[in-house]
C-alpha cells in the first residue's frame with residue numbers, strides 16, 4: 001500500500017480558501033506566498049531591466065535573472081547556457097519547430113508523435129511539416145492509455161528526424177519511459193523532444209539521465225508565474241540552431257550590411273524578457289525542491305490511488321488512464337456530459353476541468369467528446385478526494 005499523504009502546505013497558498021477543493025492543477029497551479037512575494041519584490045524594490053543597465057540596480061537584476069536560469073538548469077540536470085526562457089511549454093516547442101525544425105526536417109522526412117499529445121505538441125509539427133513537406137506518424141497507445149513504445153521499433157525509420165512525446169499526459173497521467181524513448185529515437189538518428197509540462201511539477205527530472213535532446217515546460221504548472229517557462233536543449237544542438245525571433249538582446253553586431261547573433265541562450269531571447277517571471281520561477285523551484293519531488297510524487301500517487309479506488313466503486317463511472325497515473329484522473333459518468341459534472345461539482349466547492357483538454361485526437365481515440373478531469377497538487381489532501389467523491393455521488397443522484 002502507498003504511504004499516507006505527507007504534505008501539509010495548504011496554508012502557504014492564499015488562493016485556496018477553506019472548504020474549496022481545487023482539483024485543476026494540471027491546467028494551472030495555485031501559487032505559494034513565496035512565489036507571490038518574489039514577484040512583488042521583482043516589480044518593487046528590486047525592479048530594473050537586465051543585460052543593459054550600467055547602474056547597480058540593473059546589474060543586480062541581471063545577476064538575479066541569470067541565477068534563475070542556473071536554478072532551472074540545476075532543476076533539470078542541464079547547464080545554464082542550455083536553458084532558454086520562453087513564455088511556456090507552447091513557445092518552447094514552437095521555438096524548436098521553427099529554429100531546429102526548419103534546418104533539420106526536410107521534404108520526405110518524418111516526425112513521430114503519439115495519440116495522447118497536447119495540441120501544443122501537435123500543431124507546431126503540423127505547421128513545420130506543411131512548410132517543409134515532411135510527414136507525421138502517430139504512435140498508438142496501450143489498452144490502459146500509455147504511449148506504446150513497443151510499437152516504435154516497427155515504426156521508426158532513417159527518415160525520422162524527431163520523436164516528440166509527452167513525458168506525462170495531461171489527460172491520462174500516463175508516464176513515459178523517457179530513457180527508453182530516447183534510446184529508440186537515437187537508434188535511427190532521430191532527436192527526442194519531451195513535453196515536460198505535466199512532469200516537472202510531479203516528479204524529479206534529469207535530462208542527462210534520460211538522454212533526451214529537448215525538454216519543454218511551463219512555469220505556471222510548477223507553482224510559478226504564467227508567461228514564463230523554459231526550453232532545455234542539449235548544448236551542441238542549441239549552439240548551431242539559428243535564431244527564430246529577431247530583435248534586441250539576441251545580436252552580436254547589427255548593420256545593414258548584415259547582422260551576427262549572440263551565442264545561446266541569448267540568441268533565442270529577443271527583446272526585454274519576463275524578468276519578474278524568471279524570479280518567480282526561481283522561487284517556485286526553490287519551494288518544490290525544498291518539499292522534495294519524490295515526496296510530491298508519493299503524495300499525489302496516494303491521492304490518485306484513493307480517488308481511483310473510490311470512483312471505481314461507483315457503477316456509472318468510467319475511469320481513463322493507467323492505475324498509476326501521475327497526479328491526474330480522467331473519468332466519465334454514463335449519460336452525463338462532463339460539463340454538467342463540472343458545474344454540479346462547482347456548486348459543491350470542487351473545481352475540476354471538463355472538456356477536451358487540448359487533446360482532441362486523444363478524445364477521438366477514447367471515443368468521447370470530452371472527459372472530466374481531477375488533477376492534484378501539493379496542497380490537496382484526502383479531504384479534497386472525499387469532496388470530489390461526494391460531489392460525484394450527487395451528480396449520479398441528480399441524473400439518476
Ligand code: PMP
Pocket residue numbers: 026027087088089090091118120121166168169170195197198218358
Ligand atoms: N503540454 C502539456 C502536456 C500540457 O498539459 C500543457 C498545458 N495544458 C501544454 C503542453 C501547454 O502549456 P502552456 O499552455 O503553458 O504553454
